[in-house]
Amino acid sequence: MLIEIIDKIAEDELRERGDLRYKPRPSNAGTEKCIRAQVYAGLDFDAKPLGGRFAQVLDDSSWHEELSLDWISKSVYKVHSRQLGINCIKFNSPLLKERFCEDIKKDGKIVFKGCGIYVPAGTVHGHIDALITCPDGSEILFEHKAVSHGVFERLGNGDLPTDYVTQCCLYYKGLTELLDKNLKFAMLFVKNKNNARKIEYHIYYNCDTDSATVELYKKSDEGKLIPGGTWDMKNIIQNALFRWGEIDKYVAAKTLPRRRFDVDDWQCSYCRYGNYCWTEYQKEIKGRKDLIELAPETVTEIIRLKNSVSKNRIELEKEEAKIQLLILDEMVEKGGTKAIAAGYEINLVQFESRHCDKKLIPAEILEKYNTASELATTKTIVEKVTFKKIKE
Ligand code: SF4
Numbered sequence: 001m002l003i004e005i006i007d008k009i010a011e012d013e014l015r016e017r018g019d020l021r022y023k024p025r026p027s028n029a030g031t032e033k034c035i036r037a038q039v040y041a042g043l044d045f046d047a048k049p050l051g052g053r054f055a056q057v058l059d060d061s062s063w064h065e066e067l068s069l070d071w072i073s074k075s076v077y078k079v080h081s082r083q084l085g086i087n088c089i090k091f092n093s094p095l096l097k098e099r100f101c102e103d104i105k106k107d108g109k110i111v112f113k114g115c116g117i118y119v120p121a122g123t124v125h126g127h128i129d130a131l132i133t134c135p136d137g138s139e140i141l142f143e144h145k146a147v148s149h150g151v152f153e154r155l156g157n158g159d160l161p162t163d164y165v166t167q168c169c170l171y172y173k174g175l176t177e178l179l180d181k182n183l184k185f186a187m188l189f190v191k192n193k194n195n196a197r198k199i200e201y202h203i204y205y206n207c208d209t210d211s212a213t214v215e216l217y218k219k220s221d222e223g224k225l226i227p228g229g230t231w232d233m234k235n236i237i238q239n240a241l242f243r244w245g246e247i248d249k250y251v252a253a254k255t256l257p258r259r260r261f262d263v264d265d266w267q268c269s270y271c272r273y274g275n276y277c278w279t280e281y282q283k284e285i286k287g288r289k290d291l292i293e294l295a296p297e298t299v300t301e302i303i304r305l306k307n308s309v310s311k312n313r314i315e316l317e318k319e320e321a322k323i324q325l326l327i328l329d330e331m332v333e334k335g336g337t338k339a340i341a342a343g344y345e346i347n348l349v350q351f352e353s354r355h356c357d358k359k360l361i362p363a364e365i366l367e368k369y370n371t372a373s374e375l376a377t378t379k380t381i382v383e384k385v386t387f388k389k390i391k392e
Helices: 002-015 033-041 052-073 149-156 164-176 236-253 266-270 281-286 296-307 313-333 369-373
Strands: 078-080 087-089 104-106 110-111 121-129 130-133 139-147 183-193 198-206 211-219 225-233 336-341 345-357 377-390
Touching: 002 052, 033 110, 033 236, 052 078, 052 139, 052 183, 087 164, 121 164, 139 149, 139 164, 149 198, 164 183, 164 198, 164 211, 164 236, 281 377, 296 313, 296 336, 296 345, 313 336, 313 345, 313 377
Parallel strands: 139 183
Antiparallel strands: 078 130, 087 121, 104 110, 130 139, 183 198, 198 211, 211 225, 336 345, 345 377
């Protein structure tokens, strides 16, 4: 009874608020998100409405931030400048108009609280979560993320959240021009929503070289802060600017970049543009048939992948996925299904991807799920790049 009511209220409120129009902002910087989905947003396609439960997940995250900052403010660390507006960086985009960051109202209700500051044309603007003054008087930029148990485990095991780091670096850059005192570092504070475990990333960003050293800290069983890994990131803001520039180009040309993920990837399952994205896919794959020649850079990447020996499985998998995408892009571009390169026969093969949508099952037969799930299983042909070593 109450479950239905709460979900409905949350869904209605979210729908009333609507989506903010796409423009380059720190929270959508970085290269992890699907660029095709960002272009759909830039082209003003109607995104699938978020359900009531998801609306509450977003709301929960805001409350987790409140709770964490409340705990911190009870310590010797001082929390201030919450939601401070920052002009982070110049970026020449037609979507970044001269403006004041003002409240956005819908039907008389404030759906976005502006900070009121002047934003010149071509300026990426955002709002930090807070600044924290340390006992020694130095300042830390604080960015809070409350995540699911699965995401938390992944991060704790060494999967660096590069989009979040990029977001922090953009704020950091804008802040260094705003503050008269030095920032110690940017802290990305990640909380597990299930069990309140936390990790801290200390991000030491160098504005001159556009690079950062990122340190991960966890809590030991004895309650002490212990290091959990260190990463060096390069060209952080440059990569963000390049990505926004690509999105602007696609939006201006009213075209779409290729799909970045498989249809059964979690990014596609949660994507709000999935109903547009895969409509023409079957027709597209039927049109590919030729043996093609891959570009020398692609061949170099294949050799690098196949010769590399890494102890870090996650990094290796990421590399493989990146090179697979590179090959997939080129094979699709050239209309081929097969290539011979670097001693491998590379095939673009088709798989059947199955997805069971329980919403399609009528309530009265949901109990007999085994039969019903077969009825509700949708089958999709998807493409994957495979390698087969050629005998010498
Ligand atoms: S459905 Fe997948 S590939 Fe398509 S836009 Fe969304 S995330 Fe990107």
